[in-house]
Amino acid sequence: MKVIAFNASPNKEAGTTALILNPFLKGMAEEGAEIELKYIYDLKIEPCRECTKNIDFEPDLDCKIDDDLKELYPLMNDADLWIFASPNYLNSVTSGLKNLFDRLEPLFVPPHIYENNACYEKIRSSLTKRTTPGKVLLISTCGLWGIENFDAIIEQTRAVADMLGREYLPPILRPHSGVLTTLTNLGKPANDIYEAAEKAGRQLMKQGFIENELLQYISRELVPKDSFLHELSLLVR
Numbered sequence: 001m002k003v004i005a006f007n008a009s010p011n012k013e014a015g016t017t018a019l020i021l022n023p024f025l026k027g028m029a030e031e032g033a034e035i036e037l038k039y040i041y042d043l044k045i046e047p048c049r050e051c052t053k054n055i056d057f058e059p060d061l062d063c064k065i066d067d068d069l070k071e072l073y074p075l076m077n078d079a080d081l082w083i084f085a086s087p088n089y090l091n092s093v094t095s096g097l098k099n100l101f102d103r104l105e106p107l108f109v110p111p112h113i114y115e116n117n118a119c120y121e122k123i124r125s126s127l128t129k130r131t132t133p134g135k136v137l138l139i140s141t142c143g144l145w146g147i148e149n150f151d152a153i154i155e156q157t158r159a160v161a162d163m164l165g166r167e168y169l170p171p172i173l174r175p176h177s178g179v180l181t182t183l184t185n186l187g188k189p190a191n192d193i194y195e196a197a198e199k200a201g202r203q204l205m206k207q208g209f210i211e212n213e214l215l216q217y218i219s220r221e222l223v224p225k226d227s228f229l230h231e232l233s234l235l236v237r
């Protein structure tokens, strides 16, 4: 399986998103996945200029903007799985990842757009050369306590998968992620979470899906909600 993974945290390797993403990728690699890991905040990705609105716009597998996406479009097109690993920033993916989403137009296959008797769908299908639809997996971390803090980000990334004609896999979510770092600093690293993430990577490769129980384990409560809210209230005093 060909995988392209984007770490969309400005904290890159030092962030909590990497704490979940990296063991997950390790598990996948152990089972034979070919993985390209990219750090969004190391890439030059300019904002979309919406040149598609020009009357003479022609669909292409390329973009008019000359930046790091030139090399990434073919890799993304080839990849069976796209992994978007992002912290929750105000109930959205980070701006770096949103910027990438906006630039995915060259991989977009509009369902039924006809112009000058040409069907874009046919043009795009022959350009993409994909015989099976690819998949999208969200891995997200957030600072607040509950899993419901991912609702908006799930909808956002599901919409991207839908628009790009890819299957949306059940996401890997790690709420109150800051507690992971606190536990590590206290000498009590939550190794069981990292092991579960690695196992999830292996499972996805072997079974084609991650069991719900395992997904829930990765999201498991690290501190009771009351203690979390109490600590938070002390911080904001």
Ligand SMILES: Cc1cc2nc3c(=O)[nH]c(=O)nc-3n(C[C@H](O)[C@H](O)[C@H](O)COP(=O)(O)O)c2cc1C
Pocket: 009, 010, 011, 012, 014, 015, 016, 017, 018, 087, 088, 089, 090, 091, 092, 141, 142, 143, 144, 145, 149, 177, 178
């Ligand atoms: C600008 C900003 C906005 C954030 N917004 C939210 C939010 O809406 N909900 C939430 O639970 N956490 C929020 N957080 C916390 C991050 O999601 C959390 O710390 C995340 O795990 C950081 O990932 P990283 O360590 O990989 O960078 C925000 C953090 C920042 C810096």
